Amino acid sequence: MSSLDLWLQATVNGIALGWLYVLMALGLTLILSIMGILQLAHGEIYMLGAYAVHYLVGRGLGLYPAIATSMFIMAVLGIILERGLFRPRSGREVVLCSIVISTGLTLILTSAIVVIFGLYTKSLPLLATGSVEIFGAAVPKDRILAIGFSVLALVLLYLFLKKTRLGLAMIASAQNREGSFLKGINPNRMSMAAMAIGCALAALAGALAGAILQLQPYMGALPMIKGLVIIVLGGLGSIPGALIGGLILGLIDGIVPVFFSPAVASVGPLVVVILVLLFRPKGLLGHD
Amino acid sequence: MRSKRVFLICAVLVIGVLLFSLSACAKEETTTSSAPATTAAPSTTAGPETTAGPTTTGAPAGExxxxxxxxxxxxxxxxxxxxxxxxxxxxxxxxxxxxxxxxxxxxxxxxxxxxxxxxxxxxxxxxxxxxxxxxxxxxxxxxxxxxxxxxxxxxxxxxxxxxxxxxxxxxxxxxxxxxxxxxxxxxxxxxxHDETGPIDLDYIAKTYPEAKKIALSVPDIGYEGMVERLQAQVAARGMQIVAQEKWPWGTTDFVPIMTKLNAAKPDIIWAMVSGQANDQLKAARQLGFKGVFVSNSPLGADVFVVTVQDPAALTDVICNSVDVTHxxxxxxxxxxxxxxxxxxxxxxxxxxxxxxxxxxxxxxxxxxxxxxxxxxxxxxxxxxxxxxxxxxxxxxxxxxxxxxxxxxxxxxxxLPLSRIMNGQIEFIGFMEPVKE
Amino acid sequence: MWLEVRDLVVRYEGAEVVKGVSLHLEPGEIVTLIGSNGAGKSTILRTLSGLKTPAAGEIWFEGVRIDGQRPQTIVKMGMVQVPQDRGLFPYMTVAENLKVGAYLRKDRKASARDLAEVLSHFPRLKERARQQASTLSGGEQQMLAIATALMCQPRLLLLDEPSMGLSPLMVGEIAKIIREIHEAGTSVLLVEQNSRLALKLASRAYVLETGKIVIEGSAEELLHSEHVRKAYLGE
Structure with missing residues (x-):
């Protein structure tokens, strides 16, 4: 096998991982910029989304309907969480409260899954089996499908944000909160929409990760960290920033272990974040 | 500016968590195994309260x-x-x-x-x-x-x-x-679990006489001694280790490792002791590896069948752990x-x-x-x-x-030895560890 | 009375900024609120729009009490503010900003018609429809802010310092726009530091000093008031 093939395989895998991170980062950045809170339990929504698919598949539902259902359930859960836990109340410090609440939520959701599904690794049906030949290199089909679904989700999100009344209002709310109030936009509805969309995207990422990797109660921590790194890297509230940041991290995870070592790959994001913060404190594509 | 503050908190958290995870992954250690699903929460029940019971042995002087x-x-x-x-x-x-x-x-x-x-x-x-x-x-x-x-x-x-x-x-x-x-x-x-090395190698030599080139997947937790031992056992049977990759404990995506191992065109991919041989099998097969897969790990064959699912992937897989189906x-x-x-x-x-x-x-x-x-x-x-x-x-x-x-x-x-073919577990038998 | 503010008291972090202000406005009027920096003008507008809850006093609009209501309710009633910072969405295009202005209108066709009409009044914005709002000049941004507010179909427009930071040429242009809006049937409550401009545009005026109304009357009267001429017109 030539080194070109290795590069190709590593790159495709990196892009697949990168897209999962992108989905996580998009949800986090939507929630962060619209609600102004750090939803630290976003990784657990990802995990719950994957377990919901596992449960539904076990009840006889097909993989794809199960993923769609799980996204819907998580969207509803997002709305419930927004209304019940994260909605600002007078006399509460929003940022600090959200950190405390979402940290607690992380523990509660993880423990709940441990009690219900146990500690052992679970799996989902494969998205596809085997590989396709691209320029002579075997590239796993499931990674390509995962990329496809993620791209589709991003395109739909982009169209929603750019072309619909609610989507434009969400961007407006993220860019100038008070300005949006004066246009008659209800901030609570924007927060609910942000949580619903963010959680649905996390569920999709979790389900895809569950299908190409595996399910564990603690699986949410890593993509959550990656998501945070990406929004720092790409710039707060920036969708292209999340995309570029996610792909950078994914490619580091896909390529560096193959050509250097896994240890270098785990240091990679740290180095990149520090460099970016040093030379471009607002992130690659962040606004002032 | 609220968003700036959030952003700052974000940045600090990210760097903190990254540093923490770095130091943590350097210290992880091996656990024994992974097994079929359980729905139980950890229990801390004490052993049964035992007092003197009826004595079957009835030793006269004993109490x-x-x-x-x-x-x-x-x-x-x-x-x-x-x-x-x-x-x-x-x-x-x-x-x-x-x-x-x-x-x-x-x-x-x-x-x-x-x-x-x-x-x-x-x-x-x-x-x-x-x-x-x-x-x-x-x-x-x-x-x-x-x-x-x-x-x-x-x-x-x-x-x-x-x-x-x-x-x-x-x-x-x-x-x-x-x-x-x-x-x-x-x-x-x-x-x-590495006592299984000679058992697996002898079985492969008998069943797949053409298979000579082995690629080793090694968790990076101090297995150097085990690898050295396996190398000698492999050489003694006229086989060779053509590639060897270490992965850090806590790895979830095995595609990069398997990509590298597969590039050496091995006949056999050998997953050394870890609870994640099933994930490695999945990755290797997704990359088109068609050879023999050895799980030198405590994972039971039944766990492979449940987690890997695809019958084509579940072929020529050799396992040597507790086989709960036999x-x-x-x-x-x-x-x-x-x-x-x-x-x-x-x-x-x-x-x-x-x-x-x-x-x-x-x-x-x-x-x-x-x-x-x-x-x-x-x-x-x-x-x-x-x-x-x-x-x-x-x-x-x-x-x-x-x-x-x-x-x-x-x-x-x-030690039990099993082979999975087309998603079915074939029990080969209980093998005595060989001293080498 | 159409809009009536009675004994309004507003506090910021404990300090009383507006200390019992009463004012009113009838349909078809341009009323101005002048006063020096920190007199509490913007705070009154923010309270009218529901961004701030008053500590005491009442606000009535069209016979409905609106103090303490949420901003979106007040916008729905037809009272729309262009805030001092212009309230734009900096990384959206000009056209997108205007579309957000029409957020409350559920009728897509009607709002598309409005968009075309508003743009016809602002040829500069039409040229820059696909440009990001943050790349516009100060005057163009102010135009966009007013145009966006117009997309909400206001019956009462609250303008907070529309002339701030603009070149004299641009100030004239904005004044022209305010007059046009008024002629088209929208009432205006104008807060300005540029008192000369404000008094030229308005029919009635209030002078606010450290949170209290010290003078009120027709614009004509105030232009001739000794106090106003000394303190606010620099004569």
Whole structure:
């Protein structure tokens, strides 16, 4: 096998991982910029989304309907969480409260899954089996499908944000909160929409990760960290920033272990974040 | 500006978490295994309350006494599932013994009483637990612990108190916490999964005579000694290791590792001891690897079938762990007892390893004729080197290890060998470990 | 009375900024609120729009009490503010900003028609429809802010310092726009530091000093008031 093939395989895998991170980062950045809170339990929504698919598949539902259902359930859960836990109340410090609440939520959701599904690794049906030949290199089909679904989700999100009344209002709310109030936009509805969309995207990422990797109660921590790194890297509230940041991290995870070592790959994001913060404190594509 | 503040908090958190995870992944250690699903939460139930029961042996001069065994396992945290499996197996062992009227050691008959303690998965927790067991409960024997750090902490306490310690981890020769002459009161009634190397290689040589090139997937947790040993075994059979990749503990995506191994065009991909051989198989097959896959790991063949799913991927896979689909009558008995007691919780195969541990130690005490002096027990154990000197759930075993550890304090017993073809498990048989 | 503010008291972090202000406005009027920096003008507008809850006093609009209501309710009633910072969405295009202005209108066709009409009044914005709002000049941004507010179909427009930071040429242009809006039937409550401009545009005026109304009357009267001429017109 030539080194070109290795590069190709590593790159495709990196892009697949990168897209999962992108989905996580998009949800986090939507929630962060619209609600102004750090939803630290976003990784657990990802995990719950994957377990919901596992449960539904076990009840006889097909993989794809199960993923769609799980996204819907998580969207509803997002709305419930927004209304019940994260909605600002007078006399509460929003940022600090959200950190405390979402940290607690992380523990509660993880423990709940441990009690219900146990500690052992679970799996989902494969998205596809085997590989396709691209320029002579075997590239796993499931990674390509995962990329496809993620791209589709991003395109739909982009169209929603750019072309619909609610989507434009969400961007407006993220860019100038008070300005949006004066246009008659209800901030609570924007927060609910942000949580619903963010959680649905996390569920999709979790389900895809569950299908190409595996399910564990603690699986949410890593993509959550990656998501945070990406929004720092790409710039707060920036969708292209999340995309570029996610792909950078994914490619580091896909390529560096193959050509250097896994240890270098785990240091990679740290180095990149520090460099970016040093030379471009607002992130690659962040606004002032 | 709120968003700026959030952003700052974000940045600080990210860097903090990254640094933390870096330092954490450098210290992770091996656990024994992964097994079928369970729905149970960790339990901390104490062993059955045992007092004197009817004595079957009826030794005239003896009296009924209690053998107190202290156990230390992680009962909380990510490793709690293992703690659960182990302590349940030990409770079942105590029930078996006590319901039969106890066990005769020397002139006395003993009821077995377990005192379970939680190590919390940490050295501090294990040390506290060991001190309590040794000083307060005055146990006759301490068994358990999964992590090297826990084992080191326990050994410090037990050795100072002169209490025998039977560790519950299949670790590697040369690792800081393995049995050796400088830890005089520590033994290991537990099998090493790398004992399967020659068994697997001989089976491959017979079944796949064309397969010569092996690519090794190695968890980066100090397996160098094991790799060296395997290299010699491979060379002795005219095969060769054409590629070798290390992956850090905690890896979830095995595609990069398998991409690299597969690039060497191996006939065989060999996954060394870890709980993630199934994920590695999945990745290798997704990348188009069609050769033989060896799981040199404690994962049961049934776990592969459930988690990998694809029959095409589940072909030419060689496993050598507890095969719950082909149990020995003794293993079957244990599984039935488990199911009767915890009907809602699937059997966890680690219980098989666990059950043997106190049983082996009791056999050593029977041979020594007393439960007392730890040094004498170790000496006795070191002498039980003939096949059949020890009984286990997998049939007759013996104590060995001098060739690898310098002292004979490690359990050897028959190992099951299975092959998966088209998603079906073929049981090949119980194989004797080969000394090489 | 159409809009009536009675004994309004507003506090910022404990300090009383507006200390019992009463004012009113009838349909078709341009009323101005002048006063120096920190007199509490913007705070009154923010309270009218529901961004701030008053500590005491009442606000009535079209016979409905609106103090303490949420901003979106007040916008729905037809009272729309162009805030001092212009309230734009800086990384959206000009056209997108205008579309957000029409957020409350559910009728897509009607709002598309409005968009075309509003743009016809602002040829500069039409040229820059696809440009990001943050790339516009100060005057163009102010135009966009007013145009966006117009997309909400206001009956009462609250303008907070529309001339701030603009070149004299641009100030004239904005004044022209305000007049046009008024002629088209929208009432205006104008807050300005540029008192000369404000008094030229308005029919009535209030002078606010440290949170209290000190003078009120027709614009004509105030232009001739000794106090106003000294303190606010620099004569």
């Amino acid at each position: 009924v006494k209690t053998l107190k065994i202290g156990t230390i396992m992680p009962q909380t945290g990510p490793l709690a599932i293992l703690g659960l499996a182990f302590t349940r197996a030990w409770d079942l062992y105590a029930e078996d013994v006590n319901q039969a009227g106890g066990v005769k050691i020397g002139n006395d008959t003993y009821q077995i009483k377990f005192i379970h303690e939680d190590s919390k998965g940490s050295a501090e927790g294990a040390s506290t637990a060991a001190s309590k067991l040794v000083n307060q409960d005055k146990v006759d024997l301490v068994i358990g612990a999964i992590l090297e750090s826990e084992m080191a902490a326990i050994n410090q306490v037990t050795e100072a108190a002169g209490v025998l310690y039977a560790q519950a981890n299949a670790n590697i020769p040369g690792a800081p916490q393995d049995v050796s002459s400088d830890k005089p009161l520590q033994v290991r009634p537990f099998i090493n 149990p020995t009558p003794e293993v079957k008995k244990l599984m039935d007892a488990w199911q009767a007691k915890w009907p809602n919780d699937p059997f966890i195969s680690d219980a098989v390893h666990a059950y043997d541990m106190p049983w082996v130690m009791v056999q050593v005490m029977q041979k020594a004729g007393a439960i007392g002096d730890a040094a004498t027990l170790v000496k006795t154990m070191e002498g039980m080197t003939n096949p059949g000197d020890i009984q286990t759930l997998h049939g007759p075993g013996y104590i060995g290890g001098a060739d690898r550890f310098g002292v004979n304090r490690v359990l050897y017993r028959p």
